[in-house]
Amino acid sequence: MALLKEGLTLIHEHTTIDLSKVKNNPDCFLDCFDETVQEYRDLYDLGVRNIVDVTAMGMGRNVDYVNSVADLTGINIVQATGFYKEPFLPAFVYEQSIEELAQHMVNEIRNGIDGTDTKAQVIGEIGTSVDVMEPMERKVFEAAVLAAKETGAIISTHTSLGTLALEQAAFFVEHGIDPRKVIIGHQDLSGNLDQIRTLIDMGFNVAFDTIGKNNYFPDRERAVYLKQLQDEGKLDHITLALDITRKSNFKYQGGIGYSYLFTDFLPMLREEGITEASIQMMINDNPQRIFGGEIR
Numbered sequence: 001m002a003l004l005k006e007g008l009t010l011i012h013e014h015t016t017i018d019l020s021k022v023k024n025n026p027d028c029f030l031d032c033f034d035e036t037v038q039e040y041r042d043l044y045d046l047g048v049r050n051i052v053d054v055t056a057m058g059m060g061r062n063v064d065y066v067n068s069v070a071d072l073t074g075i076n077i078v079q080a081t082g083f084y085k086e087p088f089l090p091a092f093v094y095e096q097s098i099e100e101l102a103q104h105m106v107n108e109i110r111n112g113i114d115g116t117d118t119k120a121q122v123i124g125e126i127g128t129s130v131d132v133m134e135p136m137e138r139k140v141f142e143a144a145v146l147a148a149k150e151t152g153a154i155i156s157t158h159t160s161l162g163t164l165a166l167e168q169a170a171f172f173v174e175h176g177i178d179p180r181k182v183i184i185g186h187q188d189l190s191g192n193l194d195q196i197r198t199l200i201d202m203g204f205n206v207a208f209d210t211i212g213k214n215n216y217f218p219d220r221e222r223a224v225y226l227k228q229l230q231d232e233g234k235l236d237h238i239t240l241a242l243d244i245t246r247k248s249n250f251k252y253q254g255g256i257g258y259s260y261l262f263t264d265f266l267p268m269l270r271e272e273g274i275t276e277a278s279i280q281m282m283i284n285d286n287p288q289r290i291f292g293g294e295i296r
C-alpha cells in the first residue's frame with residue numbers, strides 16, 4: 001500500500017511535540033489540538049494530503065493525538081519511529097544495545113507504535129548536535145541503519161543549524177544505505193549552497209524544512225538558493241516544510257501558521273523566477289517518489 005495519498009506533502013512537521021521540559025519553555029509544547037485541526041484543515045483546502053510527522057521517541061510523540069487530527073482533517077499523517085538527539089534521548093537509549101534499539105524501531109514499523117496498531121512509516125527525525133555527533137547520537141544512527149535495511153523505511157534526519165550534513169551523508173554511504181532513501185533535514189539553515197550541492201550530487205534528498213523561520217535565516221535567501229538550484233537542475237532532490245514546533249508559530253497566537261508556505265513563501269519563489277513545475281516537484285513529485293517504495 002502506498003504510504004502517501006495523491007496530493008501535496010509537507011515533509012517535516014510535528015502535529016504534537018513536547019520539548020518544553022528540556023527547553024524550560026512552555027511554548028515548545030504543541031498541545032493546541034483544536035487550533036492544529038483548524039490549520040490542517042486550511043492545509044487540506046490548499047491541496048495538502050500528506051504530512052510526514054517526524055516526532056520521534058523522546059519528543060512527546062503521541063500516536064492517538066495524531067490519529068485524531070488525521071481523522072478530523074482528512075490529511076494522511078505519516079508517523080515516525082526513532083530517537084531525536086542529545087539531550088532529548090530516552091534513558092533506555094543509553095542502556096540498550098544498538099541491535100535492541102534497532103529492533104524497537106522495526107517492531108514499531110511492522111506491528112505498531114506504543115502498543116497501538118498504527119505502524120511507523122518513517123525513521124526520524126534522528127539528529128546530530130551542532131558540529132558534533134555525540135556518542136549516543138551515533139548509536140541511534142547505527143540502530144536506524146539496521147532498522148532501515150531490515151524494513152526499507154525512509155530515514156529523515158535533523159541537523160543542528162544545518163551542520164554536520166556531510167558527515168551524516170558519509171555515515172549512510174559507509175553503512176550501505178541508498179542515499180535516495182534518506183532526507184537530510186534543515187539544510188536551509190546551513191547557509192551553505194556548496195554543501196547542499198554536494199549532498200544532491202551524492203544522491204541524497206535535501207529538506208528546506210524551516211521555511212518561515214526568518215530569525216534563523218531569511219526566506220528571501222531561501223528563495224535565491226532555490227532559484228540557483230533550479231538553474232543547475234537540482235530541484236529534483238529538494239523537499240519543503242515549516243517544522244512548526246511552537247504554539248507561538250500558530251495563527252491564533254499571531255504566528256505565521258502552516259499556510260504561510262502557500263500564501264507567502266511560494267509567491268516569493270515565483271518572484272525569484274521559480275516555475276510552477278519546480279514548485280510541484282518540491283511539494284508533490286519528490287515526496288511521492290521518496291515515499292513510493294514498499295515497507296517490508
Ligand SMILES: [Zn+2]
Pocket residue numbers: 125127157158159185186
Ligand atoms: Zn529537527
